[in-house]
Amino acid sequence: MRPEHYIKQHMLDRRNGIQRDYTIPGTTVWHKPTIQPRYKPVLPSEANRKPAPKSPFNYRGTQPNLDGERSMYFESDVELKAGRILRASPLVKELREQWPTIPYRGADGEWHTHTIDLWTLDHNNVRSLIAAKPWQVLVKTGTLHILRRIRAQGFSEYADRISFVTDVFANDDNNANAEWILLSRVNRNDEEYLIAKSILTRMVGNTVRFWDLLRSAPIEAHRRTAVWNLIDDGVLSPASPGRITDTSLLIIHAH
Structure with missing residues (x-):
């Protein structure tokens, strides 16, 4: 500063x-937390795919999962902030990244697969599939069309809802609030x-x-x-x- x-x-x-x-x-x-934190070895992510560790276009790395025991991959600034905001939300009971991988039939008539960025289970036991990307990337990569095809072809085996979040949701202000909440929970x-x-x-x-x-x-x-x-x-x-x-x-x- x-x-x-x-x-x-x-x-x-x-x-x-x-x-x-x-x-x-x-x-x-x-800090003087009532419950002293216990540090244990970090368990590996349960993601279906591991993003490349480096990219010239966006952030790559890991953050703690909601349970605080496993690492969680992110491969963009939006994924990082969205994951942090969802971890801080009292409505989210479970959070996974890069899961599930869903087969769908594309416009070419062939079968393809798409791995979902984030999966959540909320306090009402509603499961959600979430694509986390900047709006321009959602459009440019055709992710919106893929989500529509998955919705039309069915995904009840994996979730109850399918949606997306962009940098409008995963913005600096919401991210800063989430950081304070997560820090204060520990302390x-x-x-x-x-x-x-x-x-x-x-x-x-x-x-x-x-x-x-x-x-x-x-x-x-x-x-x-x-x-x-x-x-x-x-x-x-x-x-x-x-x-x-x-x-x-x-x-x-x-x-």
Whole structure:
């Protein structure tokens, strides 16, 4: 981050009445999760295909799966962000990538196969096949036509729905929110969570600014984690779509 960006952020904070403490603490401040994370060897992906490790056109790599035990391949920026956003969603119970591989009859009359980017199982036990690509790529590669053929020819063996997501869904703002949720899940502290939740009972009205939940915290980072836990649990939700920041207005749903 360039110095001018820090200066701009400082001026925006002052404008919004946010007074940060820039004092360097005498000791290192660590997260204090109630449940200490246990690190185990990473299990290999269960994908039907392994993307090439390098490409001159897009991102390639792995991220943790929803269970946190297996690696999950991605071969584009949209796949990376979509996978992260789905991992952070409370509606998703199971997530797989590069699965299943479905046979379909093409326009040439021959049989072909197509491997789905993402497969999800939601809290209602509805299975979904999802193609995750930029809109231009969906059109250029003919993926939309392939999805239509698979839909017409049937796919009930694998899922109940078939759809796609693009960079409209897998955007920087949704991705940033998902990163905070996933980080806060790992570092959740039940005591700090209850303190943050008790503050909501003293609020007048049903909205609160994110920063107003942090301003009285002895350690801002610990309270910030707790607020994101409240968002993850549905106790708080943003009043408007987009990236959640310290100036975001949050709706209080339950105490």
